Amino acid sequence: MAEPGTRERLVDAAIHLLSEGGPDSVQARKLAADVGVSTMAVYTHFGGMGGLVEAVARTGFDRFNTRLAEVPRGTDPVEDLFRLGDAYREYALGSPNLYSVMFGISAPAGHRLAGGDVTSDGPGEHLPEGQEAFGQLETVVSRAMHAGRLRTGDPAAVAGQVWSAIHGYVLLEIAGYFGELGRGMDIVGTPIAINLVIGLGDTGDAARASAQRVWGG
Amino acid sequence: MAEPGTRERLVDAAIHLLSEGGPDSVQARKLAADVGVSTMAVYTHFGGMGGLVEAVARTGFDRFNTRLAEVPRGTDPVEDLFRLGDAYREYALGSPNLYSVMFGISAPAGHRLAGGDVTSDGPGEHLPEGQEAFGQLETVVSRAMHAGRLRTGDPAAVAGQVWSAIHGYVLLEIAGYFGELGRGMDIVGTPIAINLVIGLGDTGDAARASAQRVWGG
DNA sequence: CATTCTTCCATAACGGTGTTATACATGGCC
DNA sequence: GGCCATGTATAACACCGTTATGGAAGAATG
Numbered sequence: 001m002a003e004p005g006t007r008e009r010l011v012d013a014a015i016h017l018l019s020e021g022g023p024d025s026v027q028a029r030k031l032a033a034d035v036g037v038s039t040m041a042v043y044t045h046f047g048g049m050g051g052l053v054e055a056v057a058r059t060g061f062d063r064f065n066t067r068l069a070e071v072p073r074g075t076d077p078v079e080d081l082f083r084l085g086d087a088y089r090e091y092a093l094g095s096p097n098l099y100s101v102m103f104g105i106s107a108p109a110g111h112r113l114a115g116g117d118v119t120s121d122g123p124g125e126h127l128p129e130g131q132e133a134f135g136q137l138e139t140v141v142s143r144a145m146h147a148g149r150l151r152t153g154d155p156a157a158v159a160g161q162v163w164s165a166i167h168g169y170v171l172l173e174i175a176g177y178f179g180e181l182g183r184g185m186d187i188v189g190t191p192i193a194i195n196l197v198i199g200l201g202d203t204g205d206a207a208r209a210s211a212q213r214v215w216g217g
Numbered sequence: 218m219a220e221p222g223t224r225e226r227l228v229d230a231a232i233h234l235l236s237e238g239g240p241d242s243v244q245a246r247k248l249a250a251d252v253g254v255s256t257m258a259v260y261t262h263f264g265g266m267g268g269l270v271e272a273v274a275r276t277g278f279d280r281f282n283t284r285l286a287e288v289p290r291g292t293d294p295v296e297d298l299f300r301l302g303d304a305y306r307e308y309a310l311g312s313p314n315l316y317s318v319m320f321g322i323s324a325p326a327g328h329r330l331a332g333g334d335v336t337s338d339g340p341g342e343h344l345p346e347g348q349e350a351f352g353q354l355e356t357v358v359s360r361a362m363h364a365g366r367l368r369t370g371d372p373a374a375v376a377g378q379v380w381s382a383i384h385g386y387v388l389l390e391i392a393g394y395f396g397e398l399g400r401g402m403d404i405v406g407t408p409i410a411i412n413l414v415i416g417l418g419d420t421g422d423a424a425r426a427s428a429q430r431v432w433g434g
Numbered sequence: 435c436a437t438t439c440t441t442c443c444a445t446a447a448c449g450g451t452g453t454t455a456t457a458c459a460t461g462g463c464c
Numbered sequence: 465g466g467c468c469a470t471g472t473a474t475a476a477c478a479c480c481g482t483t484a485t486g487g488a489a490g491a492a493t494g
Contacts, residue, residue, distance in 0.1 A: 038241065039349055066371065100322075103392060105317075105323065105388070106323070158406075158408075160394075160401075161409040163385070164385040165385055168381040168385020168386065168388065169383065169385065171322070171379065171388065172381055175320060175325075178377065187371070187377065188377040191378055192378040196409070196416055
């Protein structure tokens with residue numbers, strides 16, 4: 001493999017700093033010192049800290065996508081959907097700061113993804129890598145519809161519902177609203193997965209059986 | 218009413234700046250200039266920008282709680298739950314930057330609520346005002362259980378599921394993932410509300426009827 | 435009333451941040 | 465050799481949060 005260039009080393013250092021010390025420790029001077037270059041490298045390669053944060057989010061989504069793609073697909077599409085959600089949560093909780101940056105939720109020193117304001121369009125359309133993760137959800141949802149487990153409808157709309165539930169749950173668990181980590185999954189995470197799938201057309205027995213194969217209990 | 222003191226004026230100015238120019242425009246110097254005092258006022262009253270951000274989040278939750286409390290309660294607890302969710306969304310979308318600060322999701326110039334890192338416990342336990350909003354959800358959920366609309370169980374656990382769904386949906390809509398604002402409600406927001414309630418024990422007909430009274434269609 | 439103490443704020447400075455202007459080094463190309 | 469493009473080091477600039485210092489105003493105390 002080719003020797004990593006300065007650009008890649010800067011992104012790696014940023015991700016490392018992000019996971020170690022949070023968003024505030026991702027600073028141009030610290031990055032440059034870690035990589036062994038001057039702060040100018042940030043500007044020749046990314047045009048500024050904002051561009052570097054975008055690159056961080058992009059590689060975060062890349063790893064996220066491959067992680068989701070590695071989840072084995074079986075014969076039960078609802079079980080696959082649950083496993084996908086589980087991998088989603090594991091990734092988000094494994095690197096919560098990176099996950100926050102990916103969704104423009106948190107950002108080093110005021111360098112958000114799309115403008116400084118939360119409402120400026122948002123990173124929704126700006127990162128095609130983000131759409132890819134959504135596409136994986138959509139595919140499994142579509143399979144579940146064809147298998148007769150979920151009511152037939154627009155897979156994108158249903159995937160949006162699933163995404164909302166996972167995203168919200170994960171963020172609240174990261175923020176500590178469900179007490180000690182792990183406990184939230186039993187009383188909120190698993191139930192919301194089962195209940196949403198039931199509302200989407202699955203039977204209670206089938207949903208619980210699929211969940212049991214993923215989370216036990 | 219008493220003349221507002223410097224402390225209240227600082228918080229108001231911060232909330233105003235937050236909604237106008239986003240988190241990055243909430244700066245000690247700008248706050249002081251707006252109120253007509255020096256930056257020292259921030260330190261005598263709040264100990265620093267971090268304390269001011271916490272005060273902002275606190276008053277944000279206060280307004281949030283009264284807003285939710287103003288939602289009229291009727292005879293149909295599921296309808297009430299939908300109306301609560303609708304008011305929740307309206308508040309979050311009405312002041313998305315404030316909402317983000319309330320949940321420690323975004324913060325001016327690296328001044329998060331509980332430490333600089335996303336994972337440092339989170340603001341979950343630190344803001345009792347946040348628990349009050351959750352309590353309002355829990356009460357309505359409990360009423361829906363006693364009315365036979367939702368399966369009997371732990372109201373707090375069920376409220377946690379409802380909260381996850383709303384929180385996730387609202388954040389994704391703010392981030393622009395559902396296209397133009399408003400459209401997301403039709404294809405994702407309303408369906409997830411109905412489907413989650415069905416999964417929690419309500420019948421499809423009853424859930425759709427309650428939703429129809431809130432959102433029409 | 436005089437004195438002291440407390441509270442609050444203005445001024446000015448300090449350290450640290452992202453950013454930028456400038457100059458230099460390097461390597462490919464004609 | 466001459467030339468240009470690319471990437472980087474240095475040093476400075478503007479801005480930010482923060483803090484040390486001192487002063488003003490009022491309450492508390494004798």
